[in-house]
Amino acid sequence: MPTLTIDNRKIDVPAGTKVIAAAERLGIMIPRFCYHPALGSVGACRVCAVAFTDGPVKGVQMSCMIDAQEGMVVSTTDAEAVDFRRHVIEFLMLNHPHDCPVCDEGGHCLLQDHTVSGGHGLRRYRGLKRTHHNQDLGPLVQHEMNRCIQCYRCSRYYQEYTGYRDLGVMGIGSRVYFGRSRSGALESPFSGNLTDICPTGVYTDKPSRYFGRRWDYQRQASLCIHCSLGCNTVASARYRQVVRHEARPNLAVNGYFICDRGRYAYPYASAVDRPRQARLEGTPAAMGDVLAAARSAIERTTGQYGPGSVAVAASSRSSLETLAMVGRACGEHGWTGPAVAATPRQASNLAAAVGGLIPALAVSLADVSAAADVLVIGADPINEAPMLALSLRQVWRQGGRVTVVDPRGVQLPFRFDHWAVHPSHLGAVLQAMIEQIGGRITAPAADATPPGATEAFPVATLARRLNGSPRPVIVCGTDIVTSRDIRLAADLARALSRTHIKVGLFYTLVGANAFAAALTAEPLLSLSQVLEHIEAGQVRALVAVESDLWRGFPDRTRLQSALKRLDHLVVLDDLDSPLNHGAGQFLPTQPIYESGGHWINQEGRLQAADAVMAPGDSIAAAGDGDHPPRAFDRRVPGDDPLPAWRAVASLARSLSADPVQQLNAAMAAFHPAVAMPAADAAADRIDLAASSFSPGTVSEGLSPPEIDTPADAITLLLVDWTFGTESLSAMSPVLQALSASPVARMHPDTIAGAGLAANLPVRVTARRGELQLPLQADPTMARGVLVVPRHHLLNWQELGDTRLSLESSRVAPLDP
Template structure:
């Protein structure tokens, strides 16, 4: 391991690390624009200059391009190096519009930070600036080319890292332009990362444009709820409105990036029509009245149909805090069925995955990136787990062979052009007829990615024989946790319960009851934050908080438990306060529409009202280890907890 000295601090780093990375490891920040941890070096911006005082290399060097070597003595504060950095930044700023007051990047802009830190505070250039015409890049990303400093980060990410083909760099010298051949929406499902990766304000989030500055946001570490992968995020809110979602680094899960599905799917949280106050038959009531009515309806169902006709129904989107309490509601009501899943297929797939995966067999997205052979079986990556497709691309870029089981391709949904979504995958695949046609024996680190379906037993058997790791795409952000709880408490799916003709009524907790089942059931009550068909059919609606409005835990597809933190207060966004919804001109401790409560808190209240006098603790027994999860860490693998369930 090379040993060097940077600003009089001894540093030891692993072989292959650059001087810039070595400095970063001991808290020394060297200005840089083109270098990025996920993209590596490019040597394009020339702003990371340092002075090599002694050792195998001498003089001014670019720290992002120079590999750390034994005996190097580096100075980041040398007058010559500092002067060069200042001059480079001044040159980069010659054509910049200096429009920080109206730029959405203001407050989180590397160019802004390094310009001031580098000592360039006065503009000397008085000539005419180069200007560009901006492009329409779709509904999510705003384009402002005049702020560009030609660092090449955007095109390196879009083309090399993400495999996009409709965006690139054109022109030469002072006429460099980053964009499309013609105006139009960006086609890559990862295009939103241009917002995060651009060190200036060339690409900004159009959905949050002119809404707030960085210092105005309410932010907290969170987990994406839109698929089962558990990507780490930082939602940004203001005035009870979720404005945008930023990717958060977690090398074991999503790395530095996020798919557009997770980044731009915010409308349901901000919807003015979502449930925000308790309702009885469509009438707004107080919490006390709604809870009393729920207990009365439960007793009436028991009298009319029998207690066994009632089902307590959760979902794979429910946090572990709430899901772990469903069995208490089931016990206290005497309900005949406890369901953590609505669909029987999802329940069976999740149960099989949790039973087969252990820490050695479960593949994280980091494992997928390091794989040398990957088999895709019955999965639509771009639909069900886009970030996994990005991980597969990184393995493919490193030389991994990607095989797609041929008969699975026909099961993939077609897009508007009549093409299978596999035709848009950002990597090349070899189509094979069966798993037995894939040379697992030749691979050192094989991985099978499975999306569920009829080939489950074949996939599990092949993985067991070959030693391949498994990555399974599940139905929701907490499918793994719901399956563990379903086995622990002997639960069945709602579809199975209805098929047995035992269930006549349900209490739904953030579950979507299919339209074909709704006419067969009496929806006694639903606890939810979305305005779903189940909510519309329910006699009693108890509003819950969305994931950004509470603390909670999800267990992702590989069995990794991750904590997410409360970002904002529940309530109607100020933007949604039209005259009819405007609050009365009086002081009140509650914000308009701020009566929503976390689902677990409502469940505890109901169980106590049903006669339980015990102090209900979240995560009791074998789940205690979840209590102290750090929301900023890599999470906790729970693939062994299934073995403890009797």
């Protein structure tokens, strides 16, 4: 490690560290525009000049372009360097419009900061300024090209880091232009990061325009809850309305960036139709009255039919506090549940993933980025966990290789190997690789066709490559695969770990807090089993805690029939749903921005989110777009919602009990692997190896048998898209504008074999009902598979519980 001196202070840094980064470790912030830790150095802005007074380098040099070397002596305050930086900033400001008072970047603009700190305070230039025409870049990013200082951050991030080509640099000299060849929405699902990475106001956040300046906002550290990755964010609110999300750097999780789904999904929390009033039999009522009525209904049910006659449905989007309180209430009162998954397959898959993930194999997104070879099994990163796709691109950029084994037409922003394997054959591919690895592949093996597969895949070649890789990582989805596939992915990682120092296992789960939900109860329970108890008359009351059964359960006909059999339905939620209106007692709850809480991401990392605002109607909603009512009251309108854990505590205990004490007791008893409270909760992973959790444990009879698909059958897969399928983000108007219309996809050979025609509407008939939607041909997907998105505009729940049942689905053209 070289030792150098910066401003008379010595520091040791790893070899290859740039001088600008070494200074930052000492708390010395050298001005920069083009340099960014995630993008590296390019030397375009010339504002990071420092003086090298002794050592192997001499004179004024750019600190972002020079590696730290032994014996270097650096001065950031040298008169020549300071004067150099002052003149560079003045040159950059020659054509700047000086529109800080109306610029949305004002208050968090590097150009503002460096102009002032660099000593340039007077405008001497009186000539005509260069001007550009701005472009319409879609609903997310506002373009103001006249503010550009040609740092090249945007094009380097957009093209090199994320891999999309529709935005870049054009022109030459003083006419350099950063934008698209023509106006239009940006194609990248990571385009919102342009607003964070731009050091001036060229790219600003369009949905939050005119809401306020940085100093006007309440800002707190938060988390993205729109997939299982747990990316870190900063949430900003004003007048009890969430108005902006920004990426919060966490080098172990999301690095410096977030996806557009996580950045722009927040409007649900401040929606005008968000339920904020408690209701009793559909009529608005005081929160205390509704709580008392709900407790009374539960007590009558347990008194007449026993404690097991009350069931609880929980949600993987709820906080750890809520899940802990739900688990404690069920355990102490003998209620059935909590059910934390919709179907037996989901419960089985969740248990298999969490049970098979040991600390020795668990890896973060940063670890995935550093891998040399990655095998992705049954996962579609860009649609299911977008930031995983960005990590996989960094593998490719560093010379690594990514192989995706999935039946869907997976698209990623880099070159990768795609094996379009039928879902029923994923396990065979994994088993063949384990056998190859187990035999240590002492001699070149011939490629083989997995049993039942219709075409050969180079299994042996891939096994040899993974076995010879210094850092292999296995990524496995939990949505379209089976629990056997999930366990085989863990077995493959363990087989590799016998001869490798670094091997990673990375599962993508369904739900932001799915990991914690898996720890809530043992054995795991699915809503399908609860419905069986309702249909048998064993469960007479259901408490749904932030579990939107209407949107999430894949058999709406069965759900509606079962709900009609109940004596009592109690719903706690912060989302509007037909389920709420059918409840006898409805209790509004607080979203993450009002309650805060803890979440455990898919690698078992415990993280905290702070409350950013108090509950209550936003000023915009209270005034209906005008000035709010001039009424003076001690209460804030719409402040009825409670944290979900507090509402559960009130249902489970008398009002005299202290809810905070109940929460502390529930958190302490939640699970042996979860130590609460933690001083630095984001620093450690949950250690299931030291706990009593049994890998893959589900309720008896919930593990569905593996079913072979007939050769002429069509397997229906219900899948997620980046935009339009996740329940919270689907409520965002700007993301709705980016969401494509729902379509079904099949391989051209499958379309021809079924007597259909591409680009025409078709009728999909399954167990319970049918859908009508356009059909598209996708030659990159597996044969014998029909892919349909769980789109918010599509009543996919009418099909019934068909997801990966591996049974035949009928597809026919619409009648003329």
